[in-house]
Every structure is written in structure tokens, then in C-alpha cells.
Amino acid sequence: MIHLFSWPTPNGIKVQIMLEEIGLPYKVTGIDITQGDQFKPSFLKISPNNKMPAIIDEKGPGGRPLSVFESGAILMYLAEKTGKLMPKRTRDKMEVIQWLMFQMGTVGPMLGQANFFRKYCPVKVPYALKRYTNEAGRLYGVLDRRLKNNEYLASAKYSIADIAVWPWIIPYFQGVKLEDHRHVNRWFRQIEKRAAVQRGLLILSDRQAPGEEIKMDKAAKEKLYGATQRDAGKRRTAA
Numbered sequence: 001m002i003h004l005f006s007w008p009t010p011n012g013i014k015v016q017i018m019l020e021e022i023g024l025p026y027k028v029t030g031i032d033i034t035q036g037d038q039f040k041p042s043f044l045k046i047s048p049n050n051k052m053p054a055i056i057d058e059k060g061p062g063g064r065p066l067s068v069f070e071s072g073a074i075l076m077y078l079a080e081k082t083g084k085l086m087p088k089r090t091r092d093k094m095e096v097i098q099w100l101m102f103q104m105g106t107v108g109p110m111l112g113q114a115n116f117f118r119k120y121c122p123v124k125v126p127y128a129l130k131r132y133t134n135e136a137g138r139l140y141g142v143l144d145r146r147l148k149n150n151e152y153l154a155s156a157k158y159s160i161a162d163i164a165v166w167p168w169i170i171p172y173f174q175g176v177k178l179e180d181h182r183h184v185n186r187w188f189r190q191i192e193k194r195a196a197v198q199r200g201l202l203i204l205s206d207r208q209a210p211g212e213e214i215k216m217d218k219a220a221k222e223k224l225y226g227a228t229q230r231d232a233g234k235r236r237t238a239a
């Protein structure tokens with residue numbers, strides 16, 4: 001059994017979709033990031049960066065439990081465990097890994113900042129708004145050029161690279177119109193139809209609907225962006 005710790009943001013949704021795609025039995029614990037669940041000592045044992053998602057594979061390598069944090073690492077682990085959604089040949093595998101790293105290192109962090117400055121930042125910062133909206137547009141352009149001649153991101157086959165990028169394209173608040181990027185739009189709509197994707201989107205959706213604004217009161221904002229966040233590392237060092 002896989003134990004998933006998630007919340008339905010793009011990084012959580014990736015793993016939710018992956019688990020539905022591969023069909024392994026799993027159970028879910030919601031890590032409500034607006035309530036500070038990510039700072040609980042029991043969660044920090046498996047996710048030292050106090051971010052979800054994370055998993056525990058109760059029957060990991062050698063039959064012993066293994067915990068994994070970082071969504072890209074989780075996708076790679078589950079692909080390796082099941083032999084699904086990651087090609088075997090090095091050349092093909094490297095295509096997948098490059099696009100997966102592009103998501104982890106660039107798409108996630110940059111679109112995350114676009115969402116933050118456009119929707120959640122309590123003060124208007126015109127320079128940051130412009131910078132991250134421009135960057136979001138540029139990244140959609142990179143994806144569009146790639147998808148013009150490729151059915152999927154890494155090759156002709158759907159892979160963990162698509163699963164990693166797809167939830168970031170659910171229209172959040174990045175200031176980019178999906179319809180203006182024909183090939184990204186085609187790819188997005190194609191993947192959206194997969195039954196496993198639809199099932200993955202339902203997980204925890206009663207608590208936070210994918211793509212909708214995360215409702216945060218003052219206390220939640222303080223946890224995510226204020227002193228609780230800043231001091232999380234200090235508390236751990238002291239413990």
C-alpha cells in the first residue's frame with residue numbers, strides 16, 4: 001500500500017494522477033497547507049522541506065517502508081516500481097527526464113510566482129507582476145513549440161513528464177490564455193479526457209477544488225507566507 005500525503009495544488013495533483021494511472025492500491029491523508037499540517041513533526045519526518053506531496057511506500061525496496069518527498073522524485077519512483085510511464089531505452093528516458101526537470105526547476109517555480117503575485121500577494125508589486133506574467137507567457141511558448149511536432153512532451157508516448165506539467169496548466173492565475181497556445185491547448189484537452197486524470201482530480205477536491213482560489217484567512221496567510229514559514233527551519237534545528 002502507498003500512503004499519499006497531498007493537497008490538491010498542482011504538485012499534489014501530479015501524484016494523485018500518477019497513482020490513478022498506475023493502479024497501485026493507495027490511501028490519502030490530506031495535508032491542509034492553510035492549517036499548518038505541513039509543519040507537524042510527524043510530517044516533517046517524511047518531508048524535511050515541509051512541503052507536500054510525499055509518499056510512504058509500505059512495501060518499498062527489500063520489502064521495507066520507503067518515504068519519498070519532492071513530486072518529481074515521487075513520479076520517478078512510482079514509474080520505476082511499476083515499469084509504467086517511463087521508457088526503458090536511455091535515449092527515450094532522457095527525453096522524459098529533461099522535460100520532468102524542466103517542470104520541476106522552471107515551470108513550477110515560475111508559474112507559482114505568477115500565481116502568487118497575481119492572486120495572493122497582499123500588496124501590488126508591478127515589477128514582479130510584469131516579470132512573472134512575462135515569464136509564464138514565455139514558458140507557454142516553450143511548451144507550445146515542443147508540442148507542435150510532438151504529441152506528448154517527451155515523445156510520442158504519454159509519460160511522467162506530461163503528468164508533471166499538466167496540472168500547472170489548469171487555468172490558475174498566471175495571466176496566460178490557454179487558447180492562445182494552440183498546441184498546448186490540444187495537448188491539455190487530450191490529457192484531460194483520460195479517466196485516470198479525472199479520478200486524480202477528484203481526490204480531496206471536496207476540500208479544495210483544483211484551479212480555484214485557495215481560500216485563506218489571516219492565520220492561513222501567516223502560516224504560508226509569514227513568520228511560521230520563516231521560523232520552520234529554526235524550530236527544526238532546535239528540536
Ligand SMILES: N[C@@H](CCC(=O)N[C@@H](CS)C(=O)NCC(=O)O)C(=O)O
Binds near residue numbers: 009038051053071223
Ligand atoms: N518542489 C516541491 C514543491 C512542493 C510545494 O511547493 N508544495 C507546496 C504546495 S504546491 C506546499 O506544500 N506548500 C506549503 C508551504 O509552503 O508551507 C515538489 O514538487 O514537491
